[in-house]
Amino acid sequence: VTAKPSQPVWDPAQYTRFEREREQPFLDLVARVPDGVVRSAADLGCGTGAGARRLAVRWPDAVVWGVDSSADMLRKARAHSAPANLRLVEADLAAWQPDAPLDRIVSNAALHWLPDHARLLAALAGRLAPGGTLAVQMPSNDGAPSHRALAELASEATWRDKLRGAVRQPLEAPAWYAERLAELGLDADVWETTYHHRLARPSDVVEWTKGTTLRPALSQLEPRDAEAFLAAYAARVERAYPAGPLGVLFPFKRLFFVATRSE
Numbered sequence: 001v002t003a004k005p006s007q008p009v010w011d012p013a014q015y016t017r018f019e020r021e022r023e024q025p026f027l028d029l030v031a032r033v034p035d036g037v038v039r040s041a042a043d044l045g046c047g048t049g050a051g052a053r054r055l056a057v058r059w060p061d062a063v064v065w066g067v068d069s070s071a072d073m074l075r076k077a078r079a080h081s082a083p084a085n086l087r088l089v090e091a092d093l094a095a096w097q098p099d100a101p102l103d104r105i106v107s108n109a110a111l112h113w114l115p116d117h118a119r120l121l122a123a124l125a126g127r128l129a130p131g132g133t134l135a136v137q138m139p140s141n142d143g144a145p146s147h148r149a150l151a152e153l154a155s156e157a158t159w160r161d162k163l164r165g166a167v168r169q170p171l172e173a174p175a176w177y178a179e180r181l182a183e184l185g186l187d188a189d190v191w192e193t194t195y196h197h198r199l200a201r202p203s204d205v206v207e208w209t210k211g212t213t214l215r216p217a218l219s220q221l222e223p224r225d226a227e228a229f230l231a232a233y234a235a236r237v238e239r240a241y242p243a244g245p246l247g248v249l250f251p252f253k254r255l256f257f258v259a260t261r262s263e
């Protein structure tokens with residue numbers, strides 16, 4: 001992941017349409033994060049704050065930071081009642097510095113939006129306290145029709161200039177993350193899981209990507225262009241995910257790692 005994507009404009013209502021499906025990877029990630037003495041933790045790219053609130057409940061003696069660069073997502077996070085040990089901060093997670101090293105850093109479905117993962121991993125590892133754990137989940141679904149359709153359309157003559165920078169670079173392979181984390185002195189478990197989400201109808205795949213993958217493209221286009229682009233995208237994607245007896249099965253691959261610094 002090297003190129004800097006344009007900053008997406010997040011839409012909390014669209015993002016939370018598939019809340020249950022989006023929450024499962026977070027739960028699977030944090031199930032493998034150890035407890036122990038946790039005095040400080042951060043959820044980087046915390047979005048509407050559901051995960052950060054769970055962490056604050058799980059570690060009541062810790063200060064838990066929820067960091068996000070989107071004022072809209074944080075507004076929704078602040079509208080919830082939250083444990084007193086949760087602190088929400090509007091900041092770029094790559095630049096944000098805690099006042100003391102962190103015992104746990106969690107980041108769910110956020111780091112794939114940032115460029116230069118070699119540098120980013122080094123920066124995050126540098127914010128861990130001795131014995132601290134970095135736990136990350138990122139979508140690794142770049143080869144799926146839902147994601148390929150965006151890349152293919154954005155490279156066509158009609159859209160190429162208008163969508164420059166709107167398609168993020170694919171993630172590196174799991175082995176790449178395993179090697180970088182080992183070089184940083186972290187002991188890491190790395191794995192991938194493909195979730196087979198059951199959606200009601202083919203257009204729900206488009207509703208899903210409208211909340212995430214399509215955000216940079218849609219926020220970069222004039223409204224009329226956005227409408228035309230979405231229609232072209234929907235025509236491709238809905239063909240690729242036909243309805244069957246279970247509705248539409250939407251396979252979605254995600255990359256995880258849980259990496260711990262030695263004491």
Ligand SMILES: C[S@@+](CC[C@H](N)C(=O)[O-])C[C@H]1O[C@@H](n2cnc3c(N)ncnc32)[C@H](O)[C@@H]1O
Pocket residue numbers: 010022026044045046047048049051067068069070073091092093094107108109110113114212
């Ligand atoms: C797909 S949402 C995930 C939100 C939350 N972690 C969850 O699991 O529901 C990605 C979030 O990452 C945030 N984000 C993207 N780039 C960021 C950056 N450089 N610094 C801080 N937050 C960022 C976005 O604003 C958005 O809220």
